[in-house]
Amino acid sequence: MELSESYRFIVKEIREVDGNNKVVSIMLHDLRTNIQVPHPITEFITVKYAYHGKSLNSQLLPARILCRFLNYILKSIDKKDKLFMQLSITGLKSLNLYHGSNYISHLTRNGLSRNTIKLNEAILTNFFVFLNENKYIHEKIEIEYNFYKDRRTVKSLFEKSHLQTKYPTSRKSSTILKLKDFGKNRYELMILFIQVARAISPDIALGICFQFYGGLRRGEVVNVTKLDLEVIPYESMIVSIKDNRHILFPHLEDTSNEFPKRTNYLSPRLCKQIIMDIPLVWEIYFEHMNYLQTMKPKNKQAIFLNKDGNAMSGKVYDRRFNKVKKRFLKELLKQGRYEDYTLLNESYWSTHIGRGIYSNILFDMKLTPTQIAIARGDTNINSSMEYVDEKTTINAIKDNLPRITKLSEKYFNN
Template identity: 30%
Template sequence: MIRYSTQQVNAKLFNTYSEENKNTVMIMEKDVDTGVWMPSSLTHYIYAYYSNLAINTQESVGYLICDFMNYILHQVELGEDRVFDNLKSEGLYGLNFLHGAKFLHYLSNEKPRKVKGTIVLGNNYKTVMRKQNELIYFYDFLRKKGITNEYMQVEFEVGEKYTMPGYKSGSKVTSKGKKVLINPFDDCGVDITYPSKDSKSIGARPKLADMRKSDWELLLEVAEEETPDIAFGVAMQFMGGLRAGEVVNQVLSSYKVDKKGDKILLDIQDRQGWLFKNRGIKTDKSQVKKPRKDQPVFDFNGQLFNLLEKHLNYLKDRPRNNTRALFVDLNGNAMAGEVYHTRFAFLKECFLQKLAERKPALAKDYKENYKWGSHIGRHIYTNYLIKTGLCNDATGKPSAQILANLRGDKSLNSAYEYIDRIAVLESIQSRLEELSRISIET
């Protein structure tokens, strides 16, 4: 019995000018009965569209392909649905749009998943749409490679919107006036019952989108006391919007201090080959999504330079195994992203205990009603830029382009979402204040 799975591998990749060792994702075919496995040719889909993107993105795509292939194999083995009978003799060459539509219906209504310890069925609407878009391009890839028959040609039209491979999953690509693939599952003879657009993951907690300044300042204070190894890194996330992978890729020579400008400038580059690869560890949480120079970390709380000085003094007292990394683990090696996330999880617990002494209701709210980790720093940084006007253009209004540049984003989508959300909140607050004034006057 064959089943598909993904696996991270460190491979030597070649291009026209050079070769490099790089962590990448491979799709494997495994004989469950014997334990024997071999690389699948379907891996070429990931290489074709995602080889230059983050390992997490590659894994997400790989999981979908494996899910789809395992679903098909399971249906063939069950022999209960005649739609899959042709695959017994034709293999993937007999794959058609009915099979994809059946899979999407399964994702929407039947696929089990665990939410807060409870097994529930189906994915939410946004997740199914993202996977459907990916599946369309996977079908197109199979046809172009001659793996499926000529009748499985995916058609084009002009002016729709789809998530294109090569972009972060879930991002929106406006393709008005351009050729895009038509959804071939809409009219293939299978009624797909999609989740409601308003549905949310059952039992799932929303992500925490912001903190009050006094709260994140307390978190930094706790970091200095409980996790001095990452305190400066947390400050860079809160006041520079860095991702965790960008923090651990910093070295002693990658920052410049600009005290007159109340900021530190960072050279953010992917230094995994230098810092981590020779140790044979997983680096999926140690990646840099967008290399860039002069990323500003602002002194929002008047303590940034003190935190830097304390961090450098901390490093002097630590053993170092021939590394120039700005952050080291307890063994003196360059700190990997996995370790950084573990340390932040410990910091989070310490912070919530401290906050509970002062604001027990708020601490309970942060703990029980929201999901958050080190990425909260990036949210705080973004919101602070908008609220304080640091990303305003000449007209005095928030600029998506300026905000995206300050965040180190590849596209403007996230910036627009933040600006729209802040605008709505400010509008509501303004209206409440107006209503309060009217009620007092009357």
């Protein structure tokens, strides 16, 4: 009977004896007797993930990736692959980077996406670093690091030329999923995204708040002037959405990326957007106002500025947003948030995700579909729209703000 037909590495969630907490364990399953035995390699998950405060879900993903790699080793031994045969005699002590490189190349040949393979590569890099640190393998591995602020992360161990690791091309798939929201962890991820923006593109952090906490589109954000903001500090913030392209963008020949869409189908009275009154928004608002005072704007009415002092165009806003997105995804990977990283890295999303996030916050507030449509500035409820009290919608938002504020502050203050 083949080795891979007799044994299989599996992941199990096990409840602790003296409590309700669950722990992740890597088990060796004897398929002949149906006996499952905890494997010592579980120490990797415990030390590198559990001890660092990672959630159960954040431990499960690397554990599953590791089990697939170990099961691949068993199958390779069954196939009499010369690269793996020594492992059948000496066990994991003979494991080396060529084995990991071979597995990554195998995933590439099987057509997995580049993002999925890079995720597997990151987990295997952590695994080999762990083995090297504890001297569990014979090979001595030279570790190199990337540095960002006060964080240190390990460079991939498998991109070395002598390993000849095969990777897929970076060409995007034509069937990529278009994402409309950050998912179940949206509140935590919103805060992280905004904090990354504050660090590397502070000139659009307020715009991102307008999108996440007000549902504004990109074109609506860049059209905002100082006169369009109705602000009572720490009490209310309302944005009047207008078509200011003739004021802000006379230097542009094509202003299609700056078009404020809702001005095309809503009356000026309904083009007022309330921004959720939470501490983080106010903090960023005052930071932005202070930033504007340090600038020498060519257009004194603009809220969002290019480096040259002109009003920020939609294309520039997009570039800034994508810069934040790229760093945000790297931060998720560094923090070991592999489930969130996979969702957000393997899907297409851009500035418009702000409207989806805002919509889901409104759903969490238990607003009716009609109220949500009004809050978003939509007309898809057709004639019923004129029969709904606008004040009821605004009051429903205000009544629910303490709960949403608590959810936001929970992650903002961590």
